[in-house]
Amino acid sequence: MTKRKFLMSFTPSIVNEPITFRMVKDFDLMLNILRAGVDERGGKLVIEIEGKPSQIKKGVGYLESSGVEVKELNEYVSKDEDRCTSCGACISICPAEAFEMLKETYKVEFHKDRCIACGLCIDVCSPNAMKLEIW
Amino acid sequence: MTAEEVIDLVESRGAKEAAKEVDVVTTGTFGAMCSSGAFLNFGHSEPPIKMQKVWLNGVPAYTGVAAVDAYIGATELKEEDNMHYGGAHVIEDLISGEVLSLKATSYGTDCYPRREIETSITLDMMNQAYLFNPRNAYQNYAVATNSTDRILFTYMGKLLPNYGNATFSSAGQLSPLMNDPKCRTIGIGTRIFLGGGVGYVSWEGTQFSTTAPVKNGVPTRPSRSIAVIGDLKKMSTEYIRALTLHGYGISLAVGLGVPIPILDEEMMESVAIRDEDIFAPVFDYSVQSRSRKVLTEVSYAELRSGHIELFGKDVKTSSLSSYYKARQIANELKKSIEKGTFLLSEPVQALPSEKSSKPLEIRSKEGVKI
Ligand code: SF4
Ligand code: SF4
Numbered sequence: 001m002t003k004r005k006f007l008m009s010f011t012p013s014i015v016n017e018p019i020t021f022r023m024v025k026d027f028d029l030m031l032n033i034l035r036a037g038v039d040e041r042g043g044k045l046v047i048e049i050e051g052k053p054s055q056i057k058k059g060v061g062y063l064e065s066s067g068v069e070v071k072e073l074n075e076y077v078s079k080d081e082d083r084c085t086s087c088g089a090c091i092s093i094c095p096a097e098a099f100e101m102l103k104e105t106y107k108v109e110f111h112k113d114r115c116i117a118c119g120l121c122i123d124v125c126s127p128n129a130m131k132l133e134i135w
Numbered sequence: 136m137t138a139e140e141v142i143d144l145v146e147s148r149g150a151k152e153a154a155k156e157v158d159v160v161t162t163g164t165f166g167a168m169c170s171s172g173a174f175l176n177f178g179h180s181e182p183p184i185k186m187q188k189v190w191l192n193g194v195p196a197y198t199g200v201a202a203v204d205a206y207i208g209a210t211e212l213k214e215e216d217n218m219h220y221g222g223a224h225v226i227e228d229l230i231s232g233e234v235l236s237l238k239a240t241s242y243g244t245d246c247y248p249r250r251e252i253e254t255s256i257t258l259d260m261m262n263q264a265y266l267f268n269p270r271n272a273y274q275n276y277a278v279a280t281n282s283t284d285r286i287l288f289t290y291m292g293k294l295l296p297n298y299g300n301a302t303f304s305s306a307g308q309l310s311p312l313m314n315d316p317k318c319r320t321i322g323i324g325t326r327i328f329l330g331g332g333v334g335y336v337s338w339e340g341t342q343f344s345t346t347a348p349v350k351n352g353v354p355t356r357p358s359r360s361i362a363v364i365g366d367l368k369k370m371s372t373e374y375i376r377a378l379t380l381h382g383y384g385i386s387l388a389v390g391l392g393v394p395i396p397i398l399d400e401e402m403m404e405s406v407a408i409r410d411e412d413i414f415a416p417v418f419d420y421s422v423q424s425r426s427r428k429v430l431t432e433v434s435y436a437e438l439r440s441g442h443i444e445l446f447g448k449d450v451k452t453s454s455l456s457s458y459y460k461a462r463q464i465a466n467e468l469k470k471s472i473e474k475g476t477f478l479l480s481e482p483v484q485a486l487p488s489e490k491s492s493k494p495l496e497i498r499s500k501e502g503v504k505i
Contacts, residue, residue, distance in 0.1 A: 085165065085376060085388060086459035089292050091441065092300035092451035101441065106459040124293045126167070126378035126455075127388065 288382025
């Protein structure tokens with residue numbers, strides 16, 4: 001069982017879909033709604049999903065296929081390019097291998113998509129370039 | 136040419152030919168240099184004060200010198216702040232033009248009657264502000280790893296349990312003192328790139344040592360270092376950066392570059408040194424002793440590849456100094472020399488050719504043999 005946090009955004013047309021119900025019933029997932037809001041542009045839901053990794057993947061796939069935009073909370077991990085000195089201290093720490101030292105330039109690139117928002121790099125980055133901001 | 140660019144040239148043409156073509160080779164390094172700080176002169180207040188204690192943004196500076204002179208050390212911590220802000224941040228904030236709070240107290244004298252002062256100050260308002268770093272640009276350094284089952288927080292960064300990672304901190308083939316390993320051209324008075332401005336080598340660095348074993352012409356242990364000086368008012372935060380080493384303290388990343396004049400073929404051979412041929416010792420930083428055993432030696436080429444092998448285990452490596460910035464510095468210095476805005480200077484005095492670094496023993500007065 002693993003836990004992952006997602007931010008889901010949906011348009012008004014699908015606000016009425018019983019999404020959370022199907023996530024629980026069809027994919028055997030436990031949902032913990034951390035924050036929710038609906039307005040004329042649609043709705044936003046921050047949700048923690050717990051379940052088997054394969055089921056989470058299927059559940060997220062279902063959400064996406066029904067038109068929900070799903071973003072993992074790693075979107076909230078950011079690198080301040082001005083403060084980053086491309087030292088590389090984060091590289092050996094990140095369990096998700098989200099940092100890459102580019103071969104040609106020796107610049108350190110942050111691959112957000114690989115990040116699992118574990119937070120390990122935050123205190124490793126001595127110039128304080130890495131931030132984890134959920135809200 | 137930079138010390139990196141020159142490698143291929145020497146490889147293809149040989150040192151002798153290359154020495155005829157190239158006059159100067161530039162080097163660079165950008166890493167944590169704890170042994171850094173700045174002398175500041177605040178000017179006199181009305182009525183004047185003989186500052187006995189002084190704080191900049193809450194960080195104490197040493198003022199046991201003349202009335203309004205102080206030295207702010209990079210690693211000094213802000214009082215009651217739990218290692219988030221320190222002298223290095225004060226230095227970076229000064230360079231970026233921020234307004235800092237200045238507070239001082241005193242006992243008051245006939246000539247300096249004021250007992251305390253609280254005011255605001257910027258770098259521009261100070262009479263003098265210059266970095267004076269007792270030990271920078273270490274020639275080679277250690278590789279740190281951790282054998283225990285707990286995370287260690289060291290000046291070499293976060294070390295994961297069970298040899299989970301290894302950290303190093305040298306620009307290797309671009310590092311100034313690796314390219315002139317015997318300091319034939321680098322001496323007192325050598326003009327250098329310092330923090331984005333111009334600086335000078337002012338003395339041998341503290342703990343200067345020439346006794347390390349040598350491989351391929353360069354020492355395989357921390358060896359020589361230089362004390363440097365330069366005008367803070369001319370520096371840029373691009374090359375001076377405050378660092379917070381979690382669980383350890385504050386340090387200052389300093390960008391430093393040295394031009395090396397190619398005197399002869401031998402000099403050319405030295406500057407063509409490659410990461411493959413420079414070796415650093417790996418130490419277990421969980422051993423809390425000044426004499427740790429060298430676990431093995433690895434080359435900077437291996438370190439920079441992202442992995443090294445330790446006891447048959449594949450260990451991920453991280454650099455703490457920025458090769459990207461080191462390159463930027465070597466390139467910038469190269470451009471300024473080409474444009475004629477940076478002039479090379481000959482040292483007025485050579486650095487020691489033989490010197491060892493002594494440890495500190497705990498001894499009684501009687502125990503000291505004279
Ligand atoms: S540790 Fe921080 S400064 Fe260094 S490369 Fe990573 S993000 Fe950049
Ligand atoms: S938060 Fe964790 S996974 Fe994301 S970049 Fe940092 S260390 Fe890697």
